[in-house]
Amino acid sequence: MHKSDLSYQLERFGLVIVWLAFIALFGALRPDTFLTWSNFSTIFGSEAVLVIVTLGLMIPLTAGDFDLSIAQIVTLVSMTVAILDARMDLPLALVLPLGLALGALIGLINGAITLYFRVHSLIVTLGVGTFLHGITLWIGNSQTISGVSPILMEWVIIQRVLGVPIAFYYAIGLAILIWYMLSYTAFGQQLLFTGRGREVGRLTGVAVDRVRLVAFVLSGVLGAFAGILYTGTTGSANPSSGTFLLLPAFAAAFLGSTCIRPGRFNPWGSVIAVYFLVTGINGLSVLGFRTFVQDLFYGGALVLAVMISQLVSGRKDRGL
Template identity: 60%
Template sequence: MSQVHTESSPTRMAPRGGASRAPFQWARFAESFALVGALLILFAIFGILKPQAFLSWANISTMLGSQAVLVLLTLALIIPLTAGDFDLSIAATLTMSAMTIAVLNAQMGIPLAGAVAVAIAIGAIIGCVNAGFILYFRIPSLIVTLGTGTFINGLVLWISNSNTISGIDPFLVTYVVVTRVFGIPLAFYYALGLCILLWYFFGFTAAGRRLLFVGRGREVARLSGIPVDRVRFAALVCSGVLSAITGMMYAGTIGAADPNSGNTFLLPAFAAAFLGATSITPGRFNAWGSLVAVYFLVIGITGLTMLGIDTFVQNLFYGGALVLAVALSQLVRKREAQDFS
């Protein structure tokens, strides 16, 4: 009887397994690249409605270059998010970095390289402070980073006297950020380079795998021998450093430091991070998904603005995208958990 069972069960199981695998692969492919398809459709719609303005190379290159700061900040954000921690201080760190460069370089005459080094060091300190409160006192990251972000905003207003500071070394503006290669500002290539670096880090390094493992389940990771607190500490410090570097890029983009405008990046960065988690590698914060999400949002806002919609559409678009993206990412996570079980 056992021999009959062994011979007959493969013939029964093979067609059933073959029939179930193909639709699943197509469904996963469609899910992974749905946002890419939506971006292309949105681009085509606005291109048809406003061909001369929207499809002009000036508009396309402006969208690619001007939103590089948002891409960089979103990529900084997904590092602690992957480890399961929120960092609401990223926009404040960006603003502090830009203002530090402006004060040291434009007002105090310190060379640009020294001002940038101090700004990056401040970003690392902010990351260490966040990590210290979160890991030592076991306070939720949402509360800690909300508090530190608000505190940093107060410091920025204090050191700037609530004024915009201009006069930053033109080298940062002209040669580091705004210079165009193939008609596209260098800032876009920096964002693309960081995207490739994080994609490699998450997918092909042991440290990246440990970060993903910690985000999936801290207790399981700890029992597996992973130094969970050390990994979370490193993720928060990296977030602070990358946010500070993004602040340098932002200062180079506008040629000055504004004590308030940097804070407007917080909601778009979270919207892009969670929306990106539904694309390319669904259910996981990932670099390519974040890049696609940023430009999906930017194309939508730019196109609607060109159609004459009032500026409030930006808040509607980013706010709605954040809520929808969080809902979709939760659905993806639940489905993956069911598939795993």
């Protein structure tokens, strides 16, 4: 049977194997700095934001849509939370739901424009994202806002379980939720048909427009959640922070779709892909390479990932 093929298993776990090989390589070269628990726990904790952005991006991608605005949702929500909390002294119990609601609202706007005007989501979210960045610079006066409540930091980065900041567990918790949603709920199947067989889904009674709208809202909420974690991680909001999240998240989502469940965007693949990419960059910088290596690595990984996934699916022309 197909599933027990050795080559299929190799394909599923190929990325994990390469990841472990990377760790072994860097570990052998720099055992004292790279191969330490404190290095890894920092990686796991600080990249939780990227994991969540990738998970958020994956949902519209599964439904056949792009959300290029997600990184700017992160920044805007991060900035909004910082301003409401540090400048206006509103209680976190109010600020955090407001932040999430803002993300949902932006997702709703993305979806509404895409669906009502029948414009490609790539264009809509590119524009909305840039617009959001403008708002972020505006409300934050183009400055970093610091002085965020320590309670938020406490519950994002200071609390540790097994030495790893709690933010990591939020990301894993979300990955579990999304994995369950995609694998065990009717909505997950509807998302999949909306992306991979939209007309089939529509004729089988799937409200494809509603599914796409919900996908945009979910990616908005996840972006907002990542924004809150970002503020909590650094204790401040930086107007350009999100700009560096979009490409890694895309690279990880596409790279993730080549493993665990090859051919589909899947949460565990995405999580592994994020940590694979980050490990690579961390290792190379430990070896003394400078910052340009990030761009080489992320950009190269994205192109490589789509090449691999096309080879896997037999090089068919497709929208994604």
